[in-house]
Amino acid sequence: MVKLRRSRVEPPPEVCPLGECMSLISGAWSPHVIWYLRDGPRRFGELRADIKGVSAKVLTARLRQLERDGVVIRREVASSPPTVEYALSELGAELRPAIAAIVDVGHRLKRRN
């Protein structure tokens, strides 16, 4: 019996920006926020309605974190009642294709049942 001590496949080059980027979209809801902001700014209540099943508390927490991380930009609108608008920053826009790729796979999963 031939010993198989080393794999034939050489280890891929060491890169770990994966963790860096994953920390931006970690959490169950962050990708949804980015996805629903992809076409332009949206208000808190709109995001709340867009993202089914999210609670106000968690949505607030995710938006705050995304704002701290420089992914989204928060803008208060002096209307009555006052509303708040969220939009993707330049960094957030760069995340869009990544989220789109994930959504794309999700669609194929659905089609396949």
Next chain:
Amino acid sequence: MVKLRRSRVEPPPEVCPLGECMSLISGAWSPHVIWYLRDGPRRFGELRADIKGVSAKVLTARLRQLERDGVVIRREVASSPPTVEYALSELGAELRPAIAAIVDVGHRLKRRN
């Protein structure tokens, strides 16, 4: 279609493609596993070394979950000592571009400081 006058109609259980796909790559380590399997099968110990900072217990748990979800395929090799090889399934291969997109953003993050 009958219109209900007073009670709120429950929205149809529309499956969110984003949530579906995110459930596959959720967790801190799942994307890393997929990423390091992108070029071919790898052994448990190799993955353990590739993915710095992961413990055996957690790596086992992630691999088991990915196997249950049909993302990776586990194959025991009758060597001495017996080794185990993991590879991406067809579904796992479809996830590759999504992970690659995330890694790509990570690269840009690093470059931008």
Next chain:
DNA sequence: TAATCACGTTACCCGCAGGTAACCGGAGGT
């Protein structure tokens, strides 16, 4: 005989994301 290796398992603990529910504050509507 004893140690090592590969691939785990089990026990125990911890932190945090997320869920529910209640509440708030100013302005407009009725």
Next chain:
DNA sequence: ACCTCCGGTTACCTGCGGGTAACGTGATTA
């Protein structure tokens, strides 16, 4: 006078992913 709307906040609880450490198995090696 009261209710509604919008965008939150706060308190409390729960579950799960993850960390360390110790142990198991079966076969080879010193």
